[in-house]
Amino acid sequence: MDREAAQRRLVEKARAGEKRAFNALYRQYAPVVYSLARHMMRDDEAAADVTQETFVRAWRALDSLNDPQAFGGWIRMIALNQVRDWARAHRPTGSLDADSADQVPRQWADESIGPAEQLEISEQQQQVRDAIARLGEDQQVVVVMHHLEGKPVADISRELGIPLGTVLSRLARGREALRRKLAPHVED
Amino acid sequence: MKPTECAKILPMLADYTVGGLDVSTVGQVREHLAECADCHRELEALERTAALLTPISQVEPPRQLWAGIERQLEPRRTGRPAWSVYLRPAVAVATVAAVLIAFSVFVPIGTTPILSNSDLPLLAGAEGTDYAETQIAAAWDQPLADEVSLALAMAALEPVAPEEVPQ
Numbered sequence A: 001m002d003r004e005a006a007q008r009r010l011v012e013k014a015r016a017g018e019k020r021a022f023n024a025l026y027r028q029y030a031p032v033v034y035s036l037a038r039h040m041m042r043d044d045e046a047a048a049d050v051t052q053e054t055f056v057r058a059w060r061a062l063d064s065l066n067d068p069q070a071f072g073g074w075i076r077m078i079a080l081n082q083v084r085d086w087a088r089a090h091r092p093t094g095s096l097d098a099d100s101a102d103q104v105p106r107q108w109a110d111e112s113i114g115p116a117e118q119l120e121i122s123e124q125q126q127q128v129r130d131a132i133a134r135l136g137e138d139q140q141v142v143v144v145m146h147h148l149e150g151k152p153v154a155d156i157s158r159e160l161g162i163p164l165g166t167v168l169s170r171l172a173r174g175r176e177a178l179r180r181k182l183a184p185h186v187e188d
Numbered sequence B: 001m002k003p004t005e006c007a008k009i010l011p012m013l014a015d016y017t018v019g020g021l022d023v024s025t026v027g028q029v030r031e032h033l034a035e036c037a038d039c040h041r042e043l044e045a046l047e048r049t050a051a052l053l054t055p056i057s058q059v060e061p062p063r064q065l066w067a068g069i070e071r072q073l074e075p076r077r078t079g080r081p082a083w084s085v086y087l088r089p090a091v092a093v094a095t096v097a098a099v100l101i102a103f104s105v106f107v108p109i110g111t112t113p114i115l116s117n118s119d120l121p122l123l124a125g126a127e128g129t130d131y132a133e134t135q136i137a138a139a140w141d142q143p144l145a146d147e148v149s150l151a152l153a154m155a156a157l158e159p160v161a162p163e164e165v166p167q
């Protein structure tokens, strides 16, 4: 049985109330959801709360998932909705976290970069995360899967059960939206 | 560069950067980009946008998380749960009998499980315990349970292919 068929079966069993099947889905997707929430929120505890709430909501809403194969995209969407709510509550004006200086991504935390530049990069990354959080759901999921998780577009197409052309066009529209939101950082 | 030409190319640039254009359109876009500084600048802005998207570091969630989730999972009573087992061909005849008996006394046993799997942790916890067996065990003190459990027991005795275990 291939991965997609196995997942479809797990979703159907979970729908039938089998917690064991839902636990198998949890084991498969909890690292994805938690890592995504942590990346977007920069807060381990809040990311754990979002992960927990995401799976509880998913269990309650399983009947609304039309295509069991799309569980992965759907669970990311539930998580991202909560990340957005959390961001609204924590950064109502879209402004930056006071402690964003602590949040320099490791790859940037370089001795050759001074504190001022590090702060600038960190603020820029915060705006990138805010821009991703404000994308439309369809674009958001493919942007996250491709650019943040590094998945090839063909894998995304299979995982979400949508044609490759749809993945590419959502990715393109998502990139246009991000380019507009991040104009000060990407224009000459 | 003629603005009409740019107006045609600009909306395609994002598709171009993600590889979403067919070969002939790619040719058109490249030709235009070679001559048009404005559109070339826009292409660079789109490429810088992608470069700003930093990868997620994969991390395992805290171990105790599932326990907190499981506590909040109410039994599911909607959707297709109880019925799926009855749709197996081997169970069909017994199902008809069970449903007829149930309907004759207005006990909606066919649509509402007497107890769901999750209400019966001891039974449901055992690997391979299936719905019919759970119902038989659960039905012992229910009205008219004898007939119904007989029908279900007949169904359970039918050879049914073991459930495939994914992965």
Ligand SMILES: [Zn+2]
Residues within 6 Å of the ligand: B001, B005, B006, B009, B032, B036, B037, B038, B039, B040
């Ligand atoms: Zn042009």
